[in-house]
Amino acid sequence: QVQLVESGGGSVQAGGSLRLSCAVSGNIYTNDCIGWFRQAPGKEHEGVAAILTDGSITYYADSVKGRFTISRDIAKNTVYLRMNTLKPEDTAMYYCAAVGARQTYPTLSPQYYNYWGQGTQVTVSS
Numbered sequence: 001q002v003q004l005v006e007s008g009g010g011s012v013q014a015g016g017s018l019r020l021s022c023a024v025s026g027n028i029y030t031n032d033c034i035g036w037f038r039q040a041p042g043k044e045h046e047g048v049a050a051i052l053t054d055g056s057i058t059y060y061a062d063s064v065k066g067r068f069t070i071s072r073d074i075a076k077n078t079v080y081l082r083m084n085t086l087k088p089e090d091t092a093m094y095y096c097a098a099v100g101a102r103q104t105y106p107t108l109s110p111q112y113y114n115y116w117g118q119g120t121q122v123t124v125s126s
Contacts, residue, residue: 002026002098002115004034009094009120012086020081020120022096030054033103034079036070037110038092038122047108048094049081059106064090086124093119 008020024034035050049070051058058070069082079096097113 004117006117006120009122011123017084022079024077029102033099033106036081037095040092045110050106088124088126095119
């Protein structure tokens with residue numbers, strides 16, 4: 001079992017920044033995959049960024065490349081999502097998730113993720 005708890009969401013104006021945190025506990029593999037997803041009202045889950053837990057590889061959706069950065073702190077068992085130059089279209093509930101198995105490359109496909117957090121809301125106003 002893997003538990004994930006997100007924090008750090010909030011309301012910002014366009015152009016602002018936020019850093020989301022995902023505290024991970026339980027049986028996580030050294031090269032597992034942790035991903036950040038978002039879901040806006042009326043839309044499906046969208047993969048945003050993912051990282052192998054050994055930190056070796058990251059992967060980003062085209063919509064956030066150059067603006068968002070995913071990272072992990074092994075000592076704190078935490079994965080971060082730094083979001084810069086936020087846009088109103090980034091408004092969504094943000095979730096972190098874990099695959100729960102060894103991976104060779106991070107994925108943004110939600111169907112591969114077996115463990116999900118409760119989410120944290122991000123609202124960007126224009």
